[in-house]
Amino acid sequence: MEFSLSGNGLKTFSRCITCLARIGNELAVEASSSQLEFHTxxxxxxxxQSITFKPGFFDVxxxxxxxxxxxxxxxxxxxxxxTPIQSIDHLRVQLPDPDASxxxxxxxxxxxMRKAYSITCNVEPDIQHLALDRNGFPSSLIVRxxxxxxxxxxxxxxxxxxxxxxxxxxxxPSDADSETGEKAVELRSYIDPTxxxxxxxxxxxxxxxxxxxxHYNHVGDPVDITFGxxxxxxxxxxxxxxxxxxxLYFEKAGEPILMAPKVGLSDASGSNFxxxxxxATMLTSQLREENPSEQPQQAASIPAQAVRQKEPQAQPESSHRATASEHPSDQTKIWSDLSARSGSAAAENRQTAEDRNLSATDLRQSQRLGRIQISENVPAGAPAASRHHTREKGPLEEAQDTPQVNDNTFSQRHPSNWVDATEVDDDDDDNDDEDEMCIQSTPPYCEEH
Amino acid sequence: MKFKAFLTENGVMLLERRFLPALDKLGKTCHLLLTKERVIFLHNLLNGDGIQCIAQFQKEVLFDDYRISSQNEDCIAFAVDLSLLQRAVRSSVSICSEFGAGGSPSNRLQIKLVKKLPPKCTQPMPYLTFETKGYKAAVIQDVPISKPLPRAQVLELRAALELAQELPPTLVQVPDLNQIQNYVDRMRHLGEMLNVSISKYGDLHLQISTALVSLGAEFRKLLVIGEKAQAPPEDENLSAETRHQRAIMRQDGQSVHVSVKHFAKSLQCNLTKPDCAFYGIAPEGASLTVIFQFFVPGTHQTDKSIGLHCRLPVLDPGTN
Known part of the structure; x- marks a missing residue:
C-alpha cells in the first residue's frame, strides 16, 4: 500500500490525525481499492471515531x-x-507488503530535507467495526x-x-411564556454523584x-443524552x-449518539473524505431526578457492553409519575424554584420514595437481564453503539417506555421553570446553625397538591 | 439568611473585566463578605498566611435592588472559588448582552444565595446562583460556596479587616505599575527575596541581592502622602543603597524584605486598572502595604466607593 499527500489534502489529513489522537491511542488503518479508513x-x-478517505483525496x-x-x-x-505542515512538500506513506511490520x-x-520515519505496527491489532445508520436516528441537529x-x-x-x-x-403549550417558550433545548453540566x-x-x-x-429536528417526548x-x-x-x-444524531439516554461533519448540502456526498x-451515552436519564435516599450505583464492569455507563437509576413508577406529572415542569427544573413543599407533601413524597425503592430493586433486576441480552448480541469488544440496530429492547427499556406513553403533559417551558419565576422566600435563620442557612432545602420533586 | 441582588452594568464591567481576573491571580479562593453597605472580597485574612488582598465596593457600585438579611447584623460571609465565579459572571453576561437582548428590562443578571440539593445528593449545598435570561438563551450558574461562616468567624473576619485598613505613616505614589512589573519580571529570576525601602523623601528602592549579584531599581522624588521630609543635600551624590541606609539610620526611611513571588502577585492587581498605586511600610516593618486608587471616571477625584489594597507579609532576612 502506498499513498502520498500534499497541499490542502495534507492539511486535512493532519487535522484528522490530531482529532483521532484526542479520541483514542491506537490508529487502525484499513485500506481497500475504494477507500482508506482510519478508526480509533x-x-x-x-x-x-472513523474517518474515510476516497482515493481522489490523495495525490497517489x-x-x-x-x-x-x-x-x-x-x-x-x-x-x-x-513538522509544520507549511514546510512539507508532500508526505508519502508506504507499507511494503500486507504483513510488513x-x-x-x-x-x-x-x-x-527528507524525513523518514518507520512506525512499528501493533502485533495484535484491535480493529473494531461499528456500523450505524445515520438515517436510523429519530432526532438530529446541525450546529456551527x-x-x-x-x-x-x-x-x-x-x-x-x-x-x-x-x-x-x-x-x-398555548399558555407558554413567549420569552421562554422557544428555548426548547437545554445543555446541562452533568455532575457525577460518585x-x-x-x-x-x-x-x-x-x-x-x-x-x-x-437545523433542529426532534419530535415527541423530551429526551436527554449525557456524554463525554x-x-x-x-x-x-x-x-x-x-x-x-x-x-449530531441522537435518540435517547443510553443509546449512542453519532456526529458527522455536514459538508455542503448533503453529508459527505461531494467530499472525498x-x-x-x-x-456512548449514559443509561441514566436526567429528566426525572432520582430519590436522594437511593445511593447512586456505578455500573458493574461488563466487558461486552464496554461503554462508560452508570447503573441506571430507578425510573419512577407510573403511579408516581402520575403525581409528578401534575407539576408540569419536572423535566428541566430550576432547583431554586422548588423550595415550596408542604409538610403533607413531604410525607407523601417519603411514602412514594419507599415505593420507588422497592420498585427500584425490581427494575435493577430487569436491567441486569437487559444487559445480558445486550452482551449476547454484541460482538465481543464492540462498543455498545453497535447494538443500536441489532437487538430487541431489553425489559428495562420497555419499563421505561411504558409510562411515557401516558405522559403527554411534560413541558419544560412552564413559566415556573424559568428565571424570574415566583420565588419562595423563607424565614430568616440563624447562621450559627449551619444546617439552617440560606433557602430551604430543595426537594428532588416539587409536588404540589 | 438571605441575599439577592441584581448586578448592574457597571458592576459587570468592574467584576468581569477587571477585578475577578486580578483576584483570581492572587489566589484561587477568597472570602466574600456581604454587609448592608458593602461587598468585600478578602484573600488570606483568616489564615494569615500569604499575601492579603482586600477589594471592597459600596453595594451601589455593583448591584441594584440589593437585599440582604441575616441575624448576624445582616452580614454574610463565605468562601468562593474565583475562577468559577468568573466563569459564571462571564457566562451570564454573555447571555444577558447577546444580540437582540439589549434594552430589554427583563434581561437582568440576578445573583442570590441559595441552598439546593444537587442531583443524587442527600445533603443540600449552598450556592451563589446567577440567573439570566436573554433573547436566544437563558442560563443558571450555580457556583458552589462554602457554608456561610458562623458568627464567630465573621467577627474575626471583620476584626481582621479593620486591622488591615490601618494606613502606614508614609506612602509613596508609584506613577506607573507597568514599569515596576517590567523590573520585577527581570529581577524575579535572581532570587526569592526582595528588599523594599521607602523613605520620607519620596524614594522607593527595590533590590534583590544574592551572594554573587545584586540588582535594584530606584524611583525618586515620588509623591509622598503622610509623614514626609526633605532629602538632605549632602546625600545627593551617594549611591542609592547608601542613601537608603542613611535614611533608615535617620529614621526617615524603612526597609523590609518580602517574597518576590508575593510582590509579583500584588502587581497582578494592575489588571483592575487602578489609576495609581501607593506603597508604604506599616509601623515597625510589620508588612508592606500597597494601596490602589481609583478615580471617578473622567475626573481626578478618588472614587471612594471602590477600594483595593494588599498587605505583603515581611520575611525575616536572618542574621547575616
Missing part, C-alpha cells in the same frame, strides 16, 4: 491485493506530523462549531460530561434551537478547522 476507539470504549493511492489492515500508535503518527512515513520538506464553542464556553472547562435535553419546538462535587460549577443553559442551530465533553470538543475543533458544520464520531 478510546480505552473505556465509549468513543469511536495504490494498493496491492484486496485489503490491507494494520494498526499503529496514533501518538507515533502525531510525531511524524509535528513497519510503515514508512516519508516527509519531503520544501527546503530539500463556532456557535457550539460559544455555548460550551458557559461551562466549566474541566467538565467531564454534558447533558443535552431536547424537547419538541412545535408542541408549545465524585466530590464541592468544587464544580453547575450550569443549566437553555437555548432557542432556531437561533443557535442551523472531551471527545465532543475534539470533534468540534476538527470541524472548525475544516470549516464545516457538525451534524468523511468522518464519524460515535459516543
Amino acid at each position: 476507539l478510546n480505552s473505556s470504549r465509549s468513543a469511536y 493511492y495504490t494498493i496491492f491485493g484486496a485489503q490491507v489492515k494494520f494498526s499503529v500508535l496514533v501518538k507515533a503518527v502525531c510525531a511524524v506530523l509535528r 513497519k510503515v514508512q512515513w516519508t516527509l519531503e520538506c520544501n527546503n530539500g 462549531p463556532r456557535d457550539l464553542n460559544r455555548l460550551l464556553a458557559n461551562f466549566q472547562s474541566s467538565l467531564q460530561e454534558i447533558t443535552i435535553i431536547a424537547t419538541e419546538t412545535t408542541s408549545l 465524585k466530590d462535587n464541592d468544587s464544580s460549577l453547575h450550569t443549566q443553559l437553555w437555548i432557542d434551537p432556531t437561533e443557535e442551530f442551523v 465533553v472531551k471527545e465532543w470538543k475534539a470533534f468540534v475543533s476538527f470541524c472548525e478547522s475544516c470549516e464545516v458544520d457538525i451534524h 468523511d468522518a464519524t464520531l460515535v459516543l
